[in-house]
Structures are given as structure tokens and as C-alpha cells.
Amino acid sequence: MSEFIFVYRGDQSALSHEQATEYRQRWINWISKLGENGHLVDRGQPLLPTGKVVDGKRNIVTDGPYAETKDVVGGYSLIEAKDLDHAVEISAGCPVFEVAGLVEIRPVIKLGV
Amino acid sequence: MSEFIYLFRGGDSSGSPEQMQQQMQKWTDWAKDLGAGGHLRGGGPLEKDGKVVHGIQKSVTDGPYLEEKDFVGGYMLIEAGDLNEAADLSKGCPIFDSGGRVEIRPVLKINM
Numbered sequence: 001m002s003e004f005i006f007v008y009r010g011d012q013s014a015l016s017h018e019q020a021t022e023y024r025q026r027w028i029n030w031i032s033k034l035g036e037n038g039h040l041v042d043r044g045q046p047l048l049p050t051g052k053v054v055d056g057k058r059n060i061v062t063d064g065p066y067a068e069t070k071d072v073v074g075g076y077s078l079i080e081a082k083d084l085d086h087a088v089e090i091s092a093g094c095p096v097f098e099v100a101g102l103v104e105i106r107p108v109i110k111l112g113v
Numbered sequence: 114m115s116e117f118i119y120l121f122r123g124g125d126s127s128g129s130p131e132q133m134q135q136q137m138q139k140w141t142d143w144a145k146d147l148g149a150g151g152h153l154r155g156g157g158p159l160e161k162d163g164k165v166v167h168g169i170q171k172s173v174t175d176g177p178y179l180e181e182k183d184f185v186g187g188y189m190l191i192e193a194g195d196l197n198e199a200a201d202l203s204k205g206c207p208i209f210d211s212g213g214r215v216e217i218r219p220v221l222k223i224n225m
Contacts, residue, residue, distance in 0.1 A: 005159060007185065009178065042155070045190070047118060051218040052200045056209030061200055066122060066216040071179070073120060073218070076188065084164055088173055091166050102167045104178040106185070107160035 003041060003108040004087040006077045008094070010101015011069050026095040031077070039090050044077035074101070078108070116154065116220040117199040119189040121206070123182040124213025139207035147191070152202055156189030186213075190220075 015023055027046075034040040049072060051065045065072045074096070081087040084107065091103040128136065140158075147153040161184075163177045177184040186208075193199040196219060203215040 004163075005188070007178070045116065045118060046221040046223060047218040048221050050196075051117075051216060052196060054200055054203045054206075054209075054215045054217065056204055056206065056215070057212050065218060066120070066214070067179070067183070073185070073216075075221075076118075084162075088164050088166055092171060094166075097166075097169055097171060100168045102165055102178070104163060104165045104185075106163040106177060109158040109160055109187075111157060 001080045001082060003110075004079045004081055004084070005106045005108060006044075006079055006087075006091060006094070007073055007104040007106065008075045008077075008096045008101065009071055009073055009104065010096040010099045011072075012074075012099050013069070015099070023095060023098070026098075030093055030095055033093070034077070034079070034090070039079050039081065040077065041080050042078035044075060046075040047073060049074075070101075079105075114192045114194060116222075117191045117193055117196070118218045118220060119156070119191055119199075119203060119206075120185050120216040120218065121187045121189075121208050122185055122214045122216060124186065124208040124211040126186070126211070136207060136210070139210070143205050143207055144189075146205065147189070147202065150202075152192050154190040154192055156187065158187035159185065161186075191217075 031043050053062045053066050087105045094103050165174050165178050199217045206215050
């Protein structure tokens with residue numbers, strides 16, 4: 001088995017209050033199911049749509065997340081799968097697709113430290 | 114204390130084996146410093162490949178999302194007093210040596 005990061009990118013700002021509540025519940029259900037199926041190493045964290053970007057070489061600090069709204073990283077999870085294709089299959093039920101978002105799937109580099 | 118994610122973006126990871134080893138050592142030292150200060154909760158580097166599953170059709174494309182100067186090369190989970198402290202703590206990051214950036218994002222606390 002190998003480890004992969006799922007990076008969730010999607011814009012849920014158009015959802016109504018009720019839709020947002022349902023959407024959040026579908027995320028909780030999906031994450032719970034990943035755990036039950038033994039795919040979840042770390043459920044990861046949802047991120048607030050705020051932040052800062054530090055460009056240290058030029059000594060510039062800007063407010064807000066990096067990238068446009070549709071591309072902003074909204075959260076991540078650490079997943080265990082046989083290989084990259086298996087990780088793609090596991091992503092299929094992710095609620096982010098309902099808001100026309102995407103899941104970026106990236107293999108984790110194993111460190112010996 | 115609050116939790117933040119560092120997303121490491123861009124930076125040039127190419128170079129001679131000696132340069133890459135030096136760069137790796139800088140990352141290790143920096144991570145140790147963050148750990149010694151009680152700020153590091155987890156994270157790690159990511160391979161440069163991957164796949165992206167898009168939208169309602171769930172179409173699949175190869176490679177990471179965004180081009181090399183913008184894509185996420187690794188992440189860390191950090192504990193800091195506030196966003197400004199998290200930004201200050203990032204300033205020792207070796208990614209700046211090669212022109213990269215650190216995106217700092219507050220974690221949304223949920224109970225599940």
C-alpha cells in the first residue's frame with residue numbers, strides 16, 4: 001500500500017445555508033466511509049478561505065489564499081491505496097464534484113527521518 | 114494556539130546531487146527547529162506526479178494541478194498563536210532560496 005494526499009479544490013460559496021449544511025453532512029459521511037473502508041490514514045483538515053502567502057526571497061507577504069477562488073485548496077486528506085489508479089477510484093464519491101470542484105491526487109514521498 | 118497549514122509552492126528542486134542533499138538537509142534542519150519549538154504537527158513532501166479528477170463528469174488527467182511554479186510540492190500542519198505568527202515562522206523555510214512561496218491557511222475546526 002502507498003500513501004496519497006487528496007487535495008480538494010472547489011467553490012461552495014454559491015450554496016444556500018441549507019445546501020451548505022447538507023453539503024457538510026455529505027463530507028462527514030464520505031470521510032466516515034473512507035475510514036470504515038480502511039483508506040483513511042488521516043482525515044486531514046478543512047481550511048478557512050483566508051490566509052497569507054509569504055514570498056521570502058522578495059520579502060513580500062500578501063493576504064488571502066493563493067490562486068483564484070475556483071482553484072483554492074479547501075482541504076486535504078491522507079489516503080492509503082494500492083496505487084495511483086486505485087486512489088483515483090477511491091476519490092469517486094467525493095462531494096466536491098457536486099460543486100464542480102476537483103480532487104488532486106498526489107503520491108507522498110516516504111522520508112527516512 | 115491555532116492550527117495552520119503551510120502549502121509549499123514553486124521553487125526549483127533541480128541541481129547537482131550535492132546541492133539537492135544540502136537543500137534536503139536545510140529542510141530537515143528547519144523542520145527540526147519547528148518541532149523543537151512545538152510548532153510542527155505533521156506533513157511532508159509530495160511526488161511531482163499525480164492525477165486530477167475533475168467535476169461532475171469525473172474526468173481524469175495526469176500530473177499535478179497547476180504548473181510547476183505554482184503547484185504544491187509539500188505541506189506541513191503547524192501550531193501557532195495566530196496567522197501573523199504562522200507567517201513569521203515560515204520565514205526560515207528553505208523554499209525561499211529557490212524562489213518558491215509558502216501559502217499559510219487557517220484550519221477550520223470541526224467536530225466529527
